Amino acid sequence: MAGPPPSSHGQAPLNALGVQFFSSLEGLEVVTSADRQLIRGHNLVGAVRLQFVRPAYFETDDGEHAKVLGMQSDLDIPLSMHVYPFPEIDEWNGQWFFFDVQLHPYELHFRRKVADGDESVIGSWENVYGKLAQVRGQMCLQPVAERSLRLGGGCFPIIAPRASFQGPVDTKTFKFKAGSISEHQLKCCGFVQCQTYLTPPRENESPFKGGRPFHILVYMPYDQQPWKSRIGWMTNSAEGGFVSRKWMYGRGSIIGVLNVGLLEKEPEPGQDILVVLVDEFGFISKATFDSGGSKGNDLSPQKPRQEPGKVRNPFSSSPTGPSPGTQKPREKSVDRTAEEAIPSAVARRLFGSQQESTEPSVAVSTDAEEDEASAQVRNSLKRAASSVRDGPARKRVSSWKVQDAREAVGRE
Secondary structure, eight states, rough: OOOOOOOOOOOOEEEEEEEEEEEOOEEEOOSSSSSTTTSOOOOOEEEEEEOOOOOGGGTTTSTTTGBBBBOOOOEEEEEEEEOOOOHHHHHHTTTTEEEEEEEEEEEEEEEEEOOSTTTTTTTSEEEEEEEEEEEEEEGEEEEEHHHOOOTTOSOOOOOOOOOEEEEEEEEESOOOOOTEEEEHHHEEEEEEEEEEEEEOOOOOOTSEEEEEEEEEEEEETTTTHHHHHHHHHHSSSSOOOSSSEEEEEEEEEEEEEBOGGGGGSOOTTBBOOOOEEEEEEEEHHHHHHHHHHHHGGGGGGGOOOOTTTOOTTOOOOOSSSOOGGOOOOOOOOOGGGGGGGOHHHHHEEEEOOOOOOOOOEOOOOHHHHHHHHHSSSSHHHHHHHHHTTTTTTEEOOOGGGHHHHHHHHHHO
């Protein structure tokens, strides 16, 4: 349900008005020529009826909420969709369907070629004005059995059209007249701007390609449940819940068309502002979008830094490690406490003691002693390395000179 933020590339997002409702399908026509299409690629046109269902407190003549709605109880809307293979028109007549559409409640200007009627007008162009409902996909048109949903003595449909929307809160285009609605209710309703993206069947003809904005009124009765328990923060706020620089998303029921007599400036003819009784909603500050769009590059994952001379191995699990063929032994850190370590007996024979004289001396070792040293005191040598650096220099005699050293001792 959450709406997307404005694009970081400077393009406005598609914040369409999605509507789900029940209706029959009238005036069904299969169109294969762009001269009769409403939307490019749509090969089926017709008409549907949007019927409003509203709570009882909107029917009370002396109630505050009843005067918000106009007199319309339904709207007839042209429908455009793509279907393949082509349906049998007779099979669709007289049926009810469940629709999932993208609705544009403002009238659009279409130019269509006349296909029937008097021979004198066939082939000429006519100007058609109407709203538009675009079916989202072929699976979004599902026939239903009317008798399974009809109540005894009641009418069909029995639920209001459901709408899902998202868009910026608009506090400048439309404003209510002073005293037309109460102060508390004024804080709990507001206009949200949506838009529909149109792709006409012919280039450079009305309706032109691109986004078409429109407005809806999001309404929450402040004195009715469940809104009374949920929106107390709006009535207690100085500005209310619908302020500028906010992005709103939500779902709700379409209960009618706004009574434009309550507005300071009425919209153009044919621009019906639908009233959505919202039951699920949320706000996001536009400042969040602005900061996210301007700092989008700074929020990208940071690449690990590589040391000079090291090449990234694409087959290595380490992001910065060298390739297996060029890997070098890592230098292990030296524990500073090793400076106070006491070398073992073998270590003293190999490296000498720190307390010994600074005069040069020679330490003689045999093969067995060297093997013993490498096996037993490898860790001691590493710990004592730092202390040896500051000690006197020592010479180590290779094992092949051991025999000469022994002979010299024997002669003495």
